[in-house]
Amino acid sequence: MPASTAGVADGGATSAPSTGTAAPPMMSVRDVHRHFEGMHAVDGVSVDVLPGHITGLIGPNGAGKSTLLAVLAGTLPASEGTIIFDGADITRWPAYRRARHGLVRTFQLPSEFAQLTVLENLLVAAPQHRGESLRGALLGRRYWAADERREVARARELLARFSMTAKESDDAGSLSGGQKRLIEIMRALMLRPRLLLLDEPMSGVHPSIISEIASYLETLRDEGLTILIVEHELHMVERLCNPVVVMAQGRVIGQGSMSELRRQREIVEAYLVG
């Protein structure tokens, strides 16, 4: 029996965002649990992620947000429950297979490949590159040069779009926190994701860069990319996200727009103030 459900999933306590669209969800999460030796980090969560939206996932520290994100991305296996992504049951899929299917995540802590250049960081993510297998490597540059040319061009387009061209030859480990976040987002975009899972992309980032990252995310959303974002910066959540899912103690306690959530006393008490 699900311990908690929200919004679209069960028509429960809060209403779904008034999107005016009947599009099926990009991802349906049903009664997902994740236990750590008796500790219920995620305790029966059911949510839907709507296509073309930025869905926010907020809650106090220890609410289970990052664990849920890891379970959705396959980094952690679900103890129970079902995850449907783009019509396929991906609950038992390993993380790399989910990524190849278009479900790509970033991490709460910077996860750049520190000793690779910025451009190399992006190229690592290039899908279906002929030079990426041992066989391709042994066959030599002629075998994979065309793929490399194509992916270098794509990576440079992304770098230009995120105003990072000047940094392409820098070691990724030498960049600022905000630039590392941008690398992670660009790297994920190299995979042409259909659903991007972002784990606190504004964390540790200089305030001047936060707004810049938010603008990039808005642009990506306007281009049709679906995003699920865990974030503590509430003014950014308010600006970017609709709907917003609130978690506490491993459960979903509400879902809706930020203004709707602010009207719910238990959510305000649990998280939105103090």
Place this chain on the structure above:
Amino acid sequence: MTYYLTNILVYAGVDIIACLALNLQFGVSGIVNFSFIVFQAAGAYTAAVLSLPPDSANGGFQNYVLGAQLPFPLPWIAGAVVGGLLSIPVGLVVLRRLRPDYQAIAMLVLSVIVNLVITNARPFLNGAAGLSLIPQPLSDQFNPYSAGYLWGYVGAAAVCALLVFLVAQRIVKSPYGRTLRAMREHELAVTALGKNPVVLKMTIFIVGGVMAGLSGAVLVQFITIWAPSTWLYPETLILFAAVIVGGRGNNIGALLGAVLVPVGFEEATRYLPQFGPPGLVPAFEWVAIGMLIIGFLWFRPKGVVPERPGRIPAASAPGGGRLAEDSGAR
């Protein structure tokens, strides 16, 4: 003098092959293979028992399996193949589920266990006494004690080292090598980008195993003896020292490290004046190897020739040219 020089050069060739293999596993991919010497030993034993006659042919003073008496270069090829084949079960057990620190411990334990098993299972590979009178390649056609033969062996070892170097360069400079380096930096992030880390680790582990097996085969048919005392687990640490000193992740660094540490450093300490009780100076050699590793990790962790990130020239983007010209370490 010729014997001494050729001896050093063959050892250099063997150590270069071994260090390039360990560099691919440890330096490029981050697999801390503390059982590396086991794969070299597997290649050596394979080449030995495939080149030796049946054990009944020499009066039964040593017991071993096979004794196939195969002609050169089949024992070398088989040594490389067995090194690779042995990597499959070891890799599947150790690399699939264990965290990197536990992988290192498991590898170290494996090295000790395999040595103990071979030492005590006498009918298999003659136990602690090891194998001797291992035939040298083509020794029925040439005098293996002649200067020409010795230099020929140096040439064969050099060809093997060159082939291994070229393969290692192709790997490191390719997108596959780039992904291996990324896996070394952040395995979880590589997985989240759609790469299967088990496949990545297994393939490079097997490639390293093939090279390690080849290095053992080349060595054993030169020195003509092989026993458990020649491949104790600390031998792996010397190769690690070489890769760390030379520059992990960089094939040129691994090559340089092989010349500086297993060959140069050990040869230099050989000439230390003897003092104290017997065994003290050899023990100091091990202390010196340990100090060398700690010193480099502390003061120059990237080694003499550090790994250099791949910088892709702007001109190569749309119009052709040599793409990924500088991709990977040199």
